[in-house]
Amino acid sequence: MPIEVDGTIYDTDEEGYLLDFNVWSREITLKMAESDSCELTDSHWEVIHFLREYYEEYQIAPAIRILTKAVGRKLGKEKGNSKYLYQLYPEGPAKQACRYAGLPKPTGCV
Amino acid sequence: MTEKIDFDVPEIPARIEDPGVQPHASSHLKPYRAQHQHQEALGFPGELVDGWQEKAIDKLGELTGKYRSLQVFMDSCMKCGACTDKCHYYLGTGDPNNMPVARQDLLRNVYRRYYTLPGKLFPKLVGAVDLTEDVLDQWYTYFHQCSQCRRCSVFCPVGIDTSEVSMAAREILDTVGTGQKYVNEVIGKVHRLGNNLGLPEPALADTLEGLEEDIEEEIGVPVRLPLDQAGADILLVTPSADFFAEPHVDGLIGYAKVFHQAGLSWTLSSHASEAANFGLFIGSYDNMQQVAKRIRQAALDLGVKRIVFGECGHAWRVAYNFLSTLTGPLEFLDTAFPSPQHVVEVTHNLLQSGRLQVDPSANDDKRVTYHDSCNVARGSGMGDIPGGQMLLPRQVINAVCNNFFEMPANTTGDATFCCGGGGGLLTDELIELRVKGALPRMQALQTVDKAHDITHMVAICAICKSQFAKVLPYYGFQMDQILSLHQLVGDALVWKVNEV
Amino acid sequence: MFAGWLLYLAFAIFILGLLARILRYARTPAPLKIPLMPAPRTTGGVVLRLLQEVLLFRSLFRASRWTWVFGWLFHAGLLIVALSHLQYFTDPIWGWVAMIVPFSHMAAYAMVVGLTGLLCRRIMVVRIRYISAPSDYLMLVLFLVLAGSGLLMHHVFYPDILGLRHFTLGLVSGNLSALPAQWLLWVHIGLFALLLLIFPFSKLLHAPGVFFNPVFTQRDNARGKHHVNPWSENTEPDDKR
Numbered sequence: 021m022p023i024e025v026d027g028t029i030y031d032t033d034e035e036g037y038l039l040d041f042n043v044w045s046r047e048i049t050l051k052m053a054e055s056d057s058c059e060l061t062d063s064h065w066e067v068i069h070f071l072r073e074y075y076e077e078y079q080i081a082p083a084i085r086i087l088t089k090a091v092g093r094k095l096g097k098e099k100g101n102s103k104y105l106y107q108l109y110p111e112g113p114a115k116q117a118c119r120y121a122g123l124p125k126p127t128g129c130v
Numbered sequence: 131m132t133e134k135i136d137f138d139v140p141e142i143p144a145r146i147e148d149p150g151v152q153p154h155a156s157s158h159l160k161p162y163r164a165q166h167q168h169q170e171a172l173g174f175p176g177e178l179v180d181g182w183q184e185k186a187i188d189k190l191g192e193l194t195g196k197y198r199s200l201q202v203f204m205d206s207c208m209k210c211g212a213c214t215d216k217c218h219y220y221l222g223t224g225d226p227n228n229m230p231v232a233r234q235d236l237l238r239n240v241y242r243r244y245y246t247l248p249g250k251l252f253p254k255l256v257g258a259v260d261l262t263e264d265v266l267d268q269w270y271t272y273f274h275q276c277s278q279c280r281r282c283s284v285f286c287p288v289g290i291d292t293s294e295v296s297m298a299a300r301e302i303l304d305t306v307g308t309g310q311k312y313v314n315e316v317i318g319k320v321h322r323l324g325n326n327l328g329l330p331e332p333a334l335a336d337t338l339e340g341l342e343e344d345i346e347e348e349i350g351v352p353v354r355l356p357l358d359q360a361g362a363d364i365l366l367v368t369p370s371a372d373f374f375a376e377p378h379v380d381g382l383i384g385y386a387k388v389f390h391q392a393g394l395s396w397t398l399s400s401h402a403s404e405a406a407n408f409g410l411f412i413g414s415y416d417n418m419q420q421v422a423k424r425i426r427q428a429a430l431d432l433g434v435k436r437i438v439f440g441e442c443g444h445a446w447r448v449a450y451n452f453l454s455t456l457t458g459p460l461e462f463l464d465t466a467f468p469s470p471q472h473v474v475e476v477t478h479n480l481l482q483s484g485r486l487q488v489d490p491s492a493n494d495d496k497r498v499t500y501h502d503s504c505n506v507a508r509g510s511g512m513g514d515i516p517g518g519q520m521l522l523p524r525q526v527i528n529a530v531c532n533n534f535f536e537m538p539a540n541t542t543g544d545a546t547f548c549c550g551g552g553g554g555l556l557t558d559e560l561i562e563l564r565v566k567g568a569l570p571r572m573q574a575l576q577t578v579d580k581a582h583d584i585t586h587m588v589a590i591c592a593i594c595k596s597q598f599a600k601v602l603p604y605y606g607f608q609m610d611q612i613l614s615l616h617q618l619v620g621d622a623l624v625w626k627v628n629e630v
Numbered sequence: 631m632f633a634g635w636l637l638y639l640a641f642a643i644f645i646l647g648l649l650a651r652i653l654r655y656a657r658t659p660a661p662l663k664i665p666l667m668p669a670p671r672t673t674g675g676v677v678l679r680l681l682q683e684v685l686l687f688r689s690l691f692r693a694s695r696w697t698w699v700f701g702w703l704f705h706a707g708l709l710i711v712a713l714s715h716l717q718y719f720t721d722p723i724w725g726w727v728a729m730i731v732p733f734s735h736m737a738a739y740a741m742v743v744g745l746t747g748l749l750c751r752r753i754m755v756v757r758i759r760y761i762s763a764p765s766d767y768l769m770l771v772l773f774l775v776l777a778g779s780g781l782l783m784h785h786v787f788y789p790d791i792l793g794l795r796h797f798t799l800g801l802v803s804g805n806l807s808a809l810p811a812q813w814l815l816w817v818h819i820g821l822f823a824l825l826l827l828i829f830p831f832s833k834l835l836h837a838p839g840v841f842f843n844p845v846f847t848q849r850d851n852a853r854g855k856h857h858v859n860p861w862s863e864n865t866e867p868d869d870k871r
Contacts, residue, residue, distance in 0.1 A: 031313060034162050034311075034559070035558065035559070040160075077332075078330060078332055078333035078336065079328075079330055079333070080327065080328055080329050080330060080333045081342075081617060082333075082337075082372040083337045083373055083375070083379065084374065084375055084376050084379065085337070085340060085341065085376075085379055086336070086337060086340050087346065089340065102376055102622075106609075114374075114375070115558070125311060126327060126328075126374070127315065127326075127327070127557070128316055128319075128325070128326030128327035128328075128369075128371055128374070128406075129326060129369050129370070129371040129378075129406055129442070129592035129593050129596055130327065130368055130371045130374055130375040130376075130378075130596050151756045151757055151760055187654065194658070196658070196659065196661065196861055197659075197660070198655060198659060198660045198662065198842060198844055199653060199660065199664060199843065199844050199845065201654065201658050202647070202655055202839045202842050202843050203843075204725075205651070205833070205835040205836075205839055206833070206835055206836040206839030206840065206843070207833060207836070208833045208834075208836045209758070209761050209762055209763075209766045209833065210690070210694075210697055210701065210758075211694070211697065211751065211752075211757060211761060212689070212690050212693035212694050212697055212753065213693070214757040214758060214761065215757065216676070216693065226757070226760045226761075229757060229761065230867045231761045232760065234759050235761065246831060247831045248828070248831050248832065255763070255764050255765050255768075256763055256764075256765045256832075257763030257764075259766070280666065283666055283845055284666065284689065284692070285689055285690070285693030285694075286689060286693075287683065287687050287690040287691055287693075287701070287840075288683075288690050288836050288839060288840040288843060288845045288846075289666060289683070289689065289840065289843045289845040289851070290843075290845075291664065291666065291845050294664065336709035358864060370658065379810070392806065415661065415859075415862065419862065450852060450853065451663040451664070452662050452852075453855070454852070454856050455661070455662060455663070455852075455856070455857045455858065455859050455862075456862075461855050468853075469852075469853040500640040507667065508666060508667050509664075509667055510667060511667060511668070511850055511853075514853070516850075517666050517668045519667065519668070520668075525772070542666060544666075544667065545692075565863070
């Protein structure tokens with residue numbers, strides 16, 4: 021199910037993850053969130069930006085501990101836990117947030 | 131959990147019972163198909179090949195010649211029905227093709243048609259069928275609704291093991307070009323990067339460093355998680371989920387704390403940064419061997435004396451029973467530890483010899499039960515005593531936690547129910563199957579919970595942990611009620627002030 | 631004479647077919663250690679495991695009490711009935727055979743009860759009906775008719791026992807004679823020949839199969855003993871430190 025933004029079509033896999041990390045744009049994320057009826061706050065964007073930075077450096081999504089620590093640093097220590105991340109991204113930070121950030125889906129025994 | 135649910139989550143029944151035969155109840159559940167790149171990375175054709183029918187039949191004949199188990203299983207089922215109500219996927223979905231005998235028959239009926247006299251002469255009489263596109267599709271569907279947990283074989287009077295049949299069927303599917311995306315993509319990542327997740331070495335190093343900081347912050351002790359440290363005594367091979375996910379990572383922290391307190395010299399490897407071996411799930415000897423050889427190579431390169439496996443169910447089956455067959459003898463290991471060990475064995479040993487200081491009251495906020503992982507219970511051993519794979523984890527739990535309670539006996543030990551996500555089915559498009567397949571375990575959990583007010587279920591398998599974290603909320607439990615065994619251990623360790 | 635030749639043919643196919651099958655099982659490699667755990671560690675333990683399965687149907691007992699009761703009655707009855715038939719093939723009748731002969735009709739009743747129970751389950755339990763092919767019903771009917779015809783000859787339609795013994799002993803010594811003309815006896819013998827004929831090609835192969843199933847026959851000894859897969863290329867160490 022490719023995703024269309026401003027007349028351009030972006031290829032995704034079966035579950036809507038972008039096939040190409042580099043074609044990502046804010047508008048794509050907004051479109052994804054819109055079809056999930058998810059309203060994106062600044063906190064959501066903090067997560068998305070961190071995921072993109074991390075992926076750019078390491079070619080993989082960050083482990084949950086690294087993500088929660090980063091969120092804790094940026095949004096306050098009380099938010100640096102996976103409970104909070106699940107509030108932001110009910111389908112799971114690794115899965116929903118990665119999709120919004122244009123990362124491929126992390127798969128394995130997770 | 132506010133994820134969209136487009137299926138009915140079963141009510142937990144008062145006891146585990148036959149839901150009644152409901153044909154096609156789960157015929158719509160199938161995993162995504164592997165694409166060219168996933169197939170070809172494993173040496174399989176990228177798409178359904180020309181003449182697939184003939185190739186599949188030939189492959190079936192080849193496999194019955196290579197595996198005595200498969201040959202005996204194709205011939206020996208007397209259709210007594212003993213297994214029909216034993217599979218968690220049947221109990222959860224009611225789809226008759228999830229009865230183990232019916233699942234086997236999908237392959238057996240084709241075998242009978244092409245390889246037995248009655249099947250050639252009187253197909254209708256003996257239920258033999260031609261290999262058609264419909265049959266191939268049924269294979270794809272229902273051999274991906276088997277978690278290869280072997281529970282059915284416990285109850286089979288001739289010991290037919292459906293997992294062997296579903297491995298063979300998946301190998302045939304891969305051979306004709308219709309593999310499953312999730313498993314094949316994961317194996318490709320292991321071949322390329324050394325682990326299921328695809329964590330490159332710098333990411334792994336960064337992750338471990340972060341964990342060291344966390345531990346020191348928590349307990350004030352500089353516990354290390356060494357990576358690629360040549361000359362270490364022990365190579366720890368653990369599922370990559372232990373680096374990445376919760377509650378797995380708390381188990382990894384637990385192993386590190388145990389090794390640190392016992393003063394053991396150990397290391398992880400970036401070359402073999404994965405315990406899991408999904409080659410088993412698709413019955414591909416070549417892929418299983420290739421994955422296993424990374425471990426032998428890493429052990430040689432690092433010059434270790436022992437290999438220890440972390441909490442991963444099927445990895446332990448492969449390590450315990452297959453590793454030296456797959457890689458050649460591990461003759462370079464210390465003669466005191468000539469075979470791979472399970473981290474539970476290591477911890478058990480240290481506890482017995484008094485080399486760990488534990489205070490079980492540290493876990494007094496928890497009331498736990500233990501889920502026997504299928505591949506550990508029915509596919510491996512521990513501690514060189516009969517049934518040690520059931521005994522040792524329980525003894526460790528009892529040593530580090532005061533409140534331990536068993537689930538009903540017909541759901542534990544060698545009769546344990548699969549978590550519902552094993553055997554290469556731990557993928558989101560199969561969530562309906564996974565939720566329904568977890569029903570028998572949820573029933574058992576609810577039973578012990580009602581009697582003893584359970585707070586947590588403990589497991590020693592990465593797949594079980596991920597599966598339960600995902601499906602517990604569907605049944606009204608919390609996702610964080612599943613724990614790594616070594617989290618309990620790590621939390622109970624007492625650190626002397628002078629170590630700080 | 632026809633009956634004699636038929637039985638010879640059936641017996642030859644039975645023996646050769648079964649032998650071929652057993653040879654195939656024995657020659658097919660078991661590349662990996664796949665015993666169902668917890669598994670015995672010694673050969674003696676494996677023998678014990680197999681005896682428990684074969685004599686007591688231990689796994690079936692754990693699985694389904696009714697199937698176990700009916701299945702065990704049928705198999706135990708069949709064993710005694712089959713052995714007591716040696717009375718027709720030994721002269722003088724072997725002592726231990728003579729000792730079990732008085733129980734043979736009881737054993738045949740056990741067979742009938744067991745088979746009827748199994749047939750009822752096959753028809754009435756939806757799960758088992760779903761997995762049953764026509765041959766699965768017919769196999770039970772075949773055994774039922776064999777047991778029933780035997781019992782009828784025991785109680786009602788007595789065959790010419792002396793003539794029968796003459797015929798059966800002739801089979802053993804190679805001096806074929808005619809089978810006494812009695813329709814029930816012909817049915818009984820004919821179905822027995824059919825049973826021999828289909829045995830090596832049917833699910834009755836579970837009888838030898840269970841002894842070759844690595845799930846039951848392998849020991850839990852992978853830790854101490856290097857297991858070699860004969861068809862894998864890399865069983866020898868290919869690298870040294």
